Amino acid sequence: MSFLPLADVEINNETQPFWDALHNNTLLLPHCTSCTSVVWYPRAHCPVCFSTELQWEEMSGRGTIYSYSIVAKGNGRWKESGPYVVAYVELAEGPRILTNIVGVAPSEVHINMPVHAVFDTGDDGRVLLRFTAAS
Amino acid sequence: MSVRGKAFIAGAYEHPLRTIPNRTVQQVHAEVAAGALADAGLSFSDVDAYFCAGDAPGFGALSMAEYLGLQLTHIDNTETGGSSYLLHVQHAAEAIAAGHCHVALITLAGLPRSSGAGIGGAGRFGSAPEVSFENFFGLSIVAGYAMAARRHMYEFGTTSEQLAEIKVAAASHAQHNPNAFLQNAVTVEEVLQSKMVADPLHMLDCCVVTDGGGALVVVSPEVARKLSRQSVPVLGTGFAAKHVNNGRIDLTHTGAVVSGPRAFAEAGLSPRDIRYASIYDSFTITVLATLEDLGFCEKGKGGEFVSNGALQAPFGKLPFNTDGGGLCNNHPSNRGGITKVIEAVRQLRNEAHPAVQVPNCQFALAHGTGGNLATRMGSATLILGQEV
Numbered sequence: 001m002s003f004l005p006l007a008d009v010e011i012n013n014e015t016q017p018f019w020d021a022l023h024n025n026t027l028l029l030p031h032c033t034s035c036t037s038v039v040w041y042p043r044a045h046c047p048v049c050f051s052t053e054l055q056w057e058e059m060s061g062r063g064t065i066y067s068y069s070i071v072a073k074g075n076g077r078w079k080e081s082g083p084y085v086v087a088y089v090e091l092a093e094g095p096r097i098l099t100n101i102v103g104v105a106p107s108e109v110h111i112n113m114p115v116h117a118v119f120d121t122g123d124d125g126r127v128l129l130r131f132t133a134a135s
Numbered sequence: 136m137s138v139r140g141k142a143f144i145a146g147a148y149e150h151p152l153r154t155i156p157n158r159t160v161q162q163v164h165a166e167v168a169a170g171a172l173a174d175a176g177l178s179f180s181d182v183d184a185y186f187c188a189g190d191a192p193g194f195g196a197l198s199m200a201e202y203l204g205l206q207l208t209h210i211d212n213t214e215t216g217g218s219s220y221l222l223h224v225q226h227a228a229e230a231i232a233a234g235h236c237h238v239a240l241i242t243l244a245g246l247p248r249s250s251g252a253g254i255g256g257a258g259r260f261g262s263a264p265e266v267s268f269e270n271f272f273g274l275s276i277v278a279g280y281a282m283a284a285r286r287h288m289y290e291f292g293t294t295s296e297q298l299a300e301i302k303v304a305a306a307s308h309a310q311h312n313p314n315a316f317l318q319n320a321v322t323v324e325e326v327l328q329s330k331m332v333a334d335p336l337h338m339l340d341c342c343v344v345t346d347g348g349g350a351l352v353v354v355s356p357e358v359a360r361k362l363s364r365q366s367v368p369v370l371g372t373g374f375a376a377k378h379v380n381n382g383r384i385d386l387t388h389t390g391a392v393v394s395g396p397r398a399f400a401e402a403g404l405s406p407r408d409i410r411y412a413s414i415y416d417s418f419t420i421t422v423l424a425t426l427e428d429l430g431f432c433e434k435g436k437g438g439e440f441v442s443n444g445a446l447q448a449p450f451g452k453l454p455f456n457t458d459g460g461g462l463c464n465n466h467p468s469n470r471g472g473i474t475k476v477i478e479a480v481r482q483l484r485n486e487a488h489p490a491v492q493v494p495n496c497q498f499a500l501a502h503g504t505g506g507n508l509a510t511r512m513g514s515a516t517l518i519l520g521q522e523v
Binding site for chain 2: 009010039042
């Protein structure tokens, strides 16, 4: 895992498959069978065409950095994390999602940088989806 | 239904203090309410509509209505962060035009400085559906705006020096405001040398954290006519809610793209008619993106626009935030939207500080931004005038 804090996420019936998949090192997102949109964040309906006919689909885990910031000092549990990178990553499948860039020096991070998913898992079983530089 | 000319801002009051120990939040709401009513020449017993947002303690607006002792036929606790109070003016104008009320009171107050809150506050919203996807990862309020700034730099070549010019203009105005939290002029170099908070935003790209508040009184034309105080007509209103749009985020545009044209259309005016603009300035990037989206300059050219002294009062092309804005003067409750309207009213009444009073200020614009820039935000635009 990275050195960054994990989180007590709120898991509900709409999002349970997403979190279960992360534990299996897989990124699943709902895919609308009506308009073909990939839905971000996971929910029980498609916010583009309002269909409720969704299917969970595996994503490639590949993407590029859309934007980022190097946070000098975080708040709360992030206070001792040192400078860290918060970013929006554009998945190959379309959605731009909030995440951290880990395993790479903050000064190396740049917009359009290719990245891939890291399933950041703690000893306590908590997991977050982060990204690192694509090799 | 257009509200053009159907409601007037008759009272406006900003709390003079920036640190207020040993007072409750509701007490500061009551103080600013009394101030705005006195400014209008009205009293609490004249109020028949009350508006507040998430900074007001209690059950919607009902707790504050009871605390203040108001007898109401209309109530509204619309919450859109820092844009709430500008949207409240729109809603008050609509309610007055519909005959639901005649004297609407709007209040904002908060004590983040005394309670030790940081810039932007906590930024967490309990069980909101996005909370487990968009609120972790150490995303501070500053970092969210920083990512918008970074993307703007990437797409349009905007520089940190250009963003700093916005702070420089605000600080030059704040020198003339004896109540401003920061009253010193600053240089571009001082902004760039201030501590980096969330790259590329420095400490001096960020608004101040202050206790305080403000209030407005919006009245019907019939009430306005009876008052001796100069009332300011509401000429145009516009609002837009912008969100991440199913993950297809566009970080360089704000909801002002929608709210601005709606307000201008209602007022029958265009950006070149505006003599003074209060632009919500939680961060320097907030101002830059908003100026572009309201049409004061071409999209992507905001950096160039602000570098040529356009924002400097009284003679710049578009004098802005002549009270010093949220960047220097006041950002009460980490959401100082109401102060944007208050300074626009001062300008239209010719009551801004003489050093920054815009001559012949016939039309003014006030714009509020709430939430996270370009991702989950409310944008509210008001156009006000000296007369209908």
